[in-house]
Amino acid sequence: MAFDHPLNSLGLPKPPSETRVVVAMSGGVDSSVVAAELKAQGYDVVGVTLQLYDHGAALAKKGACCAGRDIHDARRVAEAMGFPHYVLDYENTFREAVIEEFADAYLAGATPVPCIRCNERVKFKDLLATARDLDADCMATGHYIQRKMGGRAELHRAADAVRDQSYFLFSTTQDQLDFLRFPLGHLGSKAETRALAAKYGLPVADKPDSQDICFVPNGNYAAVIEKLRPGAAEPGEIVDLEGNVLGQHNGVIHYTIGQRKGLGIGGLETPIYVVRLDADMKRVVVGPKEALSTRMVPLREINWLGDVDLTSKAEWHIEVKVRSTRPPRAAILRPISAHEATVELLSPEDGVSAGQACVFYQPDSSRVLGGGWVWRGY
Known part of the structure; x- marks a missing residue:
């Protein structure tokens, strides 16, 4: 099949001006640069930002994505570059698809990774469907990962190993990958991204990267779980591999596999680590490093x-x-x-x-x- 136009930079056989791209904008420098770069190349850019949790609480939390301040920053970038920007309220979807499972997983003694579930169940599912509803030809994000063409679209690690986000995007399906684009994946460092932000005069050029899980203030998982599941932090025993009681704990949600510090057990000749969490018995099982x-x-x-x-x-x-x-x-x-x-x-x-x-x-x-x-x- 012959095309009237060569492939554009997004791999589509049409001029950029006739190519609509929905850019998932978190308000950070990465997605802002993606939107600005594509707009500068002449694409029909539409910016979309998701409000994922309580707007008032979000305003007060520093270093998170999808917060009130970040929604404002995304809007400022869109205004500066001259493309439309929409905010979609996905708070209920996010709670049901991500936060509830996060709490239940911790209560069951697991170690969840909610950022993967967010990509899988919200950004690359509902948001991607919205992009299709807006007649977009593709959806672009600021993730550091590469999409390459082999026999079909393939997912590859980012060129910058330090920034690579492939671990968090493994659940991207082939159908989603056909529609998605990752314009930053080929860059050699975050410095290159910030240089592009400065080039376009973006108000977020020097904005710090987001830290931790967006809905977990200061990394305090236990506080979030106790709020979601009152009474979750029930005390229990700390035992060794043979079941001997070594001490007491104030809730398995305060512990993770491999943890060494904060066990409150002294007088042992060798260091001990958390090797298993028995949520049903409310037990924290500890043992030597080799047991991990x-x-x-x-x-x-x-x-x-x-x-x-x-x-x-x-x-x-x-x-x-x-x-x-x-x-x-x-x-x-x-x-x-x-x-x-x-x-x-x-x-x-x-x-x-x-x-x-x-x-x-x-x-x-x-x-x-x-x-x-x-x-x-x-």
């Missing part, structure tokens, strides 16, 4: 982005991340079904917990092959 070591990781809710079906092979030799801050490690993926599998880590990892994501990568490549959720505690 995990080799076999069961997964469910797998999103597979490979070129052939996951179940077409009995084993896949891949690399995986079980923490966003750790480099990919060699592993063997053994499918059970299209959505369940077991990963064998060739080098054991410490502190693997139910509720975390395990993200798949193609060896000797930047390509993301998908991932799944760790579903059983250790």
Whole structure:
């Protein structure tokens, strides 16, 4: 099929002026630069910002995305660059799809990653549907990840390993990937993004990056959970691997797998760590560092982005991340079904917990092959 126009910078066969792009704008420098750059290239840009939680509380929280101050900043960028901007109230959707599960996961002794669920269930689902309703040709975000064309659209790690957000986007489906664009993924550093912001005179050029989870003030998870689930912080016992009582705790929600400090247990010859959270028994199980070591990781809710079906092979030799801050490690993926599998880590990892994501990568490549959720505690 011959096109009347060459592909534009977003990979579409039409002039930028005839290409409508919805830009998901958080109010931060990354998404603002995406919107400004695309507008400067002549695209028909529409900015959309989501209000995800209480507007009044959001105004008071520093260092968060999707807060009242950030909505204001996104609007200022749109006004400065001359494109329309809309604010959509997704507060109820966000609470039901992200916050409620976050609280329940912690109560069950898991370690949830709500930013992944937000991308999966809100930004790349409802917001993407809204973009289609606005007759957009694609939706662009400020995420640091790359979309490359092979036989079809592929997901790849960002050029800047420090900024790479592939861990948080593993659940992006092929259909979503066909519609999404990530204009910052090829940049070598955040400094390049800020330089572009300065070039366009954006009011957010020097704005600090968002920190922590947007709805968790100052990283205090327990306070949020207690507010959502009154009485959640019930006291219980701290026990060793044999069940011997070593002390008392004031709620399992205050502990995470791998935690060493703040256990309130002294007089031991060797350091001890939280190795398991037994929410049903209200017990925090502790043990030596070697007890944290995990080799076999069961997964469910797998999103597979490979070129052939996951179940077409009995084993896949891949690399995986079980923490966003750790480099990919060699592993063997053994499918059970299209959505369940077991990963064998060739080098054991410490502190693997139910509720975390395990993200798949193609060896000797930047390509993301998908991932799944760790579903059983250790």
